[in-house]
Amino acid sequence: MTRKLKLQHWFPRDRLETLTDGIYAVALTLLVLNLKLPTDQLGAGRLSEALLNQLPNLLTWLLSFWVILIYWEAQVRLSRLVEQVDQTVLRLDYVHLGLISLLPFSTSLVGLDQDQRLAVLIYTGNLWLISALSVAKIRHSQEIDQNVAANHEFIEMAYAAKLMLVAMTAALLLAYVLPGWNLCLLLLPKFFSNKPR
Numbered sequence: 618m619t620r621k622l623k624l625q626h627w628f629p630r631d632r633l634e635t636l637t638d639g640i641y642a643v644a645l646t647l648l649v650l651n652l653k654l655p656t657d658q659l660g661a662g663r664l665s666e667a668l669l670n671q672l673p674n675l676l677t678w679l680l681s682f683w684v685i686l687i688y689w690e691a692q693v694r695l696s697r698l699v700e701q702v703d704q705t706v707l708r709l710d711y712v713h714l715g716l717i718s719l720l721p722f723s724t725s726l727v728g729l730d731q732d733q734r735l736a737v738l739i740y741t742g743n744l745w746l747i748s749a750l751s752v753a754k755i756r757h758s759q760e761i762d763q764n765v766a767a768n769h770e771f772i773e774m775a776y777a778a779k780l781m782l783v784a785m786t787a788a789l790l791l792a793y794v795l796p797g798w799n800l801c802l803l804l805l806p807k808f809f810s811n812k813p814r
Contacts, residue, residue, distance in 0.1 A: 630702045633710060637696075640714045641689045647721035648678050648685075651728045674728035681724040684803055687781070688717065688747060691774060698771050699758040706757060713750045719743055727800070737796040738789070744803065745785040751778045 651674050692713075699706075723743040726736035755775050759766045766772075784802050791799035 630696060630700060633702055633707065634693075634696055637689075637692055637710065637714060640718055641685065641692075644717050644720050645682060645685055648681050648724055650721070651725045652678055677724055677728040680800060680803060681720055684744060685717065685720060688751065691751060691778060694770065694774050695755065695758065698765050698768060698774075699762050701758075701761050703761055706754060706761075709750055709754045709757065713747060713754070716743055716747045716750070727797075734792065734796040737792045737799065741785065741789045741792050741799065745782070745789050748778070748782040748785045752782050 652671060720743060723740040726733075727740045729736065755771075755778050759771075759775075784805055788799045788802040791802065
């Protein structure tokens, strides 16, 4: 009977992976909805001007697309290494996926006005929370599966998650001083993530 009760605390990993892939796919697709050309600017050969006006939205889309893929890749790698999904992992993933689904909205805020401090703070705060949850999930995964902590790939992934959290923290602090420019920090973690210390 204790074995049966113990098994009820675990959740099928493949179901969580399916939900995760679906939410990531929808979030990536919704990002493109911010790229709209105003119809009043398209007449008389003004397409190039209309496209130029969309440059801030295009850059924000590209940044968000890149960052979402980084988070998705980390999710896939972690689920491949850690086979157990307990209630804590499940709850962390619920919040994580909720924050991922918010990214198209927070991205649209930055695309409207990348110099507006509040919009950049909301966007960067959204990313900071996702990064913090990723670190929490990795730490909890070490607790429920002691063998994974010695895995080289897991060590690299834990390092990359911590690096991303540090970059997001710096970007969040810089949002007060250099809103818009602080987002350049979001590109750095991927370039340094394969060098665990």
